[in-house]
Amino acid sequence: MSSNPPHRPAGSPLVVLADDLSGAAECAAVLPGCRRILLDPAAQVRPWETPVIDLDSRRRTPAGAARLVAQAVRQHAVTGARLLKKADSLLRGHLAAETAEFGAGASGLVVAPAVPAAGRTVRDGVVRLHGVPLHRTEGWRAEPVPVPRSVAEALGRADTAVLPLDQVRAGAAHLGGSLRSALARGAPVVCDAETDADLDAVAEAVLRLPHTVRMVGAGGLTAALGRLCGPVAPRTGPGPAPAAPRPVVVVVGTAHPGAVAQIAQLTLHGARHSALSAESLLGPGDGGRPAARARAALEGAPVSVLSICGTRAVDTSAAPRLARALARSVAAVLPEDADLVLTGGETARCVLDELAVTTLLPVGQVHHGAVHCRTVDGREVVTRPGGFGGPDSLLRMVGALRADRGRAVQEPYASDGGPR
Structure with missing residues (x-):
């Protein structure tokens, strides 16, 4: 008789290591067996658990990120788990440094960063955004x-092999043989993929290999693994509706141009918006002025939005300081009963760090990349990468959290949080 728990597919348990919070949540949403997003890399993982661990390495130096990855690999590789390193689908972050440590001691490394649902594909080893090479x-x-002009360049490995689409689509037996032959050369193998079916084929082929073969991929590969694993047990659903709608605080930490239109949609439906200047957030003193403005924006508002004023260009090197300063201002005035919508992985992580949140319980997905979670103490949180979603993205995320969806935000919502 198998020793595996009921409904668990045979094979090694999966542990996902993410480099930022929104990416971690994106992975958790598409893995049916995931019950916890761990914000503490040293947290203990239960036997046969499928956790997603946010290493929070994106905002570190390359050397610091590599150390975090190496520590996590040492902790989890000895358990016999199959390891997946969540990478940014546009190759941002410390991909070369992290992958070098992630691959140490592995019998092979398969890299598949495509996310077809977001228009991010890989052909001839080059990431394409809606069909256009990333560098263009x-x-x-x-x-x-x-x-970088290719995945190999982003990895810093000139010896990287590319498994082209014709081999990915040649059938399970052929793909498996091609993958084994490429891995035998000792270099990372980048798999082309333009559809979910391509990623399903890659994931199935990798799962037939020893667990010592490790994977590097984005949400697309994670979703493929989730489809193969199937449901393990029903997730916790949204909590009981409160007697009165809880306030929702939206924190927009992204500089993406689409965020302006998304905020405008919210304000058109009754949300109160306050843009805090970068100068006040980064200025000397205790941050009392932005906190006071944040308090005024939140006071009595069913839905409020806090963002960073975009009237002046901000040096990208100041982005981490801005995220921390914005998070401190939010945490200083956040009502205990308020739920949160957080955009931008770094901003989301900073806010949760200020609130001493170390574990998130995934509930579901509002739309691609926008993930509904709950804290252990019952606060509802929706996170999303900064550049994801259309003009109604924030509106849908807020709607997913509102018990009385017809009051502060006058948008009709379907039962899954999407517009009817």
Whole structure:
């Protein structure tokens, strides 16, 4: 008789290591077996658990990020778990440094960063955004370093092998043989993918290999693994509706141009918006002035939005300080009964750090990348990467949290949080 728990597919348990919070939540939402997002990398993982661990390495130095990854690999590789390193689908972050440590001691490394649902595909080892090679788009406009022209360049490995689409689509037996042959050369293998079916094929092929073969991928590969694993047990649903709607505080820490339109949609439906200047957030003193403005924005408002004023360009090197300062201002005035919508992985993590949150319980997905979670003490939280979603994204995220969805936000919502 198998020793595996009921409904658990045979094989090694999966542990996902993410480099930021919104990416961690994105992965948790598409893994049916995931019950916890851990914000403490040293937290104990239960046997047969499928946790997603936010290493919070994106905002570290390359050396600091590499150390965090190395520590996590040492902790979890000895358990026999299969490891997935969540990477940014546009190759941002410390991909080379983290992957080098992640691959140490592995018998192979399979890299598949495509997310077809978000228009992010890989052909000939080159990431494409809606069909256009990444280096010819504006996808890296906020990054301080040059855009890589290929996944191999982002990895810093000239010996990287590419498994082209014709091999990915050649059938399970052929793909498995091609993958084993490429891995035998000892270099990372980048898998092309333009559809979810491509990623399903890659994931199935990797799961047939020893658990010592590790994976690097974005939400698309994680979702493929989730589809293969299937449901383990029903997740916790939204909590009981309170007697009165709880206030919702939206914190927008992204500089993405689409955020302006998203905030405008919220304010049109009754939300109160306050933009805090970068100068006041980064200025000397105890931050009392932005906190006072935040308090005024939140006072008595069913839905309030706090963002950073975009009237002046901000040096990208100041972004981490801005995120921390914005988080401190929010945490200083946040009502105990308020739920949260947090955009931008760094901002989301800073706010939760200020609130001493170390575990999130995934509830569901509002739309692609926008993930509804709950804290252990019952606060509802929706996170989302900064650049995701259309003009109604924030409206939908707020609607997913409102018990009385017809009051502060006059948008009709379906039962899954999406517009009817």
